[in-house]
Amino acid sequence: MHLLYPAVLAALLFCVGVYGVLARRNAVLLLMSVELMLNAVNLNLIAFDAWLRDALHAGQALTLFAITVAAAEIGLGLAIVLLVFRTRGTADVDRITALGDRAAEVPAQPTEPAADPAPKGQAVS
Amino acid sequence: MTGFLLAAAGPLDAAPRGFLSPTGVEIVFVLVGLAVLGAAVVSVTTRQLVHAALWLVVALGGLAVEFLLLTAEFVAWVQVLIYLGSVVVLVLFGLMLTRAPIGRSPDADSKNRWVALGVALAAAATLVTLVVDAFRTSWIDLGAGGGSTAVTGASLFRHWVLPFEALSVLLLAALVGAIVISRTGSGKAKPRPGKLTTRQER
Numbered sequence: 086m087h088l089l090y091p092a093v094l095a096a097l098l099f100c101v102g103v104y105g106v107l108a109r110r111n112a113v114l115l116l117m118s119v120e121l122m123l124n125a126v127n128l129n130l131i132a133f134d135a136w137l138r139d140a141l142h143a144g145q146a147l148t149l150f151a152i153t154v155a156a157a158e159i160g161l162g163l164a165i166v167l168l169v170f171r172t173r174g175t176a177d178v179d180r181i182t183a184l185g186d187r188a189a190e191v192p193a194q195p196t197e198p199a200a201d202p203a204p205k206g207q208a209v210s
Numbered sequence: 211m212t213g214f215l216l217a218a219a220g221p222l223d224a225a226p227r228g229f230l231s232p233t234g235v236e237i238v239f240v241l242v243g244l245a246v247l248g249a250a251v252v253s254v255t256t257r258q259l260v261h262a263a264l265w266l267v268v269a270l271g272g273l274a275v276e277f278l279l280l281t282a283e284f285v286a287w288v289q290v291l292i293y294l295g296s297v298v299v300l301v302l303f304g305l306m307l308t309r310a311p312i313g314r315s316p317d318a319d320s321k322n323r324w325v326a327l328g329v330a331l332a333a334a335a336t337l338v339t340l341v342v343d344a345f346r347t348s349w350i351d352l353g354a355g356g357g358s359t360a361v362t363g364a365s366l367f368r369h370w371v372l373p374f375e376a377l378s379v380l381l382l383a384a385l386v387g388a389i390v391i392s393r394t395g396s397g398k399a400k401p402r403p404g405k406l407t408t409r410q411e412r
Contacts, residue, residue: 086233086235086236086239086279086280086349086350086352087227087229087236087345087348087349087350088345088348088349088350089229089341089342089345089346089348090236090239090240090243091239091243091276091280092341092345093338093341093342094243094246094247094276096334096337096338096341097247097334097338098246098247098250098269099333099337100330100331100333100334100337101247101250101251101254101330102250102254103326103329103330103333104254104326104327104329104330105253105254107322107323107325107326107329107330108254108319108320108322108323108326108327109254109318109319109320110317110318110319110320111259111308111310111318112308113259113301113304113305113308113310114254114259114262114318116301116304117253117254117262117263117266117301118254120266120270120293120297120301121250121253121254121266121269124269124270124273124293127273127277127285127289128273128276128277131276131277131280131282131285131357132280132350134282134357135280135281135282135350135352135356135357136348136350138351138356140365141365141369141370142357142361142362142365142366142369145282145284145285145357145362145365145366146362146365146366146369146370146373148282148285149284149285149288149362149366150373150374150377152285152288152289152292152293153292153377153380153381154377154380155297156292156296156297156381157380157381157384157385158384159297159300159301160300160384160385160388161384161387161388161391163300163301163303163304163388164387164388164389164391164392165391166304166308167304167307167308167392168391168392170307170308170309171394176308177317178320179320179321
């Protein structure tokens with residue numbers, strides 16, 4: 086089998102995952118796109134393991150490790166998404182902006198120290 | 211000796227095989243690959259959230275078939291067990307617990323989807339050009355037993371034992387971390403910022 090077929094398929098699958106990560110709003114769908122990208126990498130590892138045939142079988146061993154790490158990642162990621170949903174009431178990554186800098190709040194002169202004693206942090210809306 | 215070295219380096223050489231006479235394995239690989247790619251594209255573009263998870267099942271199952279075609283049988287069944295068995299179920303539970311709407315949700319895609327499409331197309335063009343240029347003449351020699359379970363198990367437990375054990379500790383840590391993150395406090399209802407009102411405020 087030509088090495089080109091699995092390599093091109095893995096590249097295209099990775100780019101589909103990139104599109105999903107950038108374009109989705111729901112955090113769970115974003116995690117699904119990350120899984121697609123990880124699977125593209127797994128396909129690359131398997132194909133190059135079959136091509137190189139090294140004595141350690143590093144490709145297949147690393148694929149198994151990557152699958153395990155991906156399982157741990159999605160478990161932790163979904164736990165974090167559920168926690169965010171419980172505290173914020175939404176799972177949209179566009180609306181979770183408590184740590185972001187709003188353009189109106191950025192001081193015009195950065196040299197002047199902010200004299201606002203109000204506690205910063207979570208924006209209660 | 212030189213002949214042995216040349217024979218050992220055989221699959222690394224440029225192969226005089228063309229793309230116009232594909233073997234049966236290649237035809238099956240391309241067909242399953244098209245199915246995987248289509249399912250992945252539908253999975254990242256559909257507006258029905260549960261359907262996206264179910265199309266992800268199709269994509270990951272097709273990838274398991276691709277692993278089988280690349281003679282990585284153990285990895286293929288691990289893929290079926292872990293991805294199709296547990297990850298997709300976790301994703302479905304996540305969709306359910308975050309109250310994903312059944313049916314079409316108009317705000318599934320964010321506003322910068324055209325920028326995302328441009329980035330993805332540019333990355334795809336770059337990667338495919340690079341890969342085609344680099345591996346145009348490479349040939350995988352899919353011999354029997356190259357990636358069988360016996361070979362994988364022997365190398366895994368002979369050369370990769372320490373990473374394997376470290377990975378089991380990592381899984382345990384991730385499990386404990388997920389439980390710690392997702393448990394709900396100590397019974398006291400704290401006032402929470404956000405749009406959800408707590409039970410006491412109601």
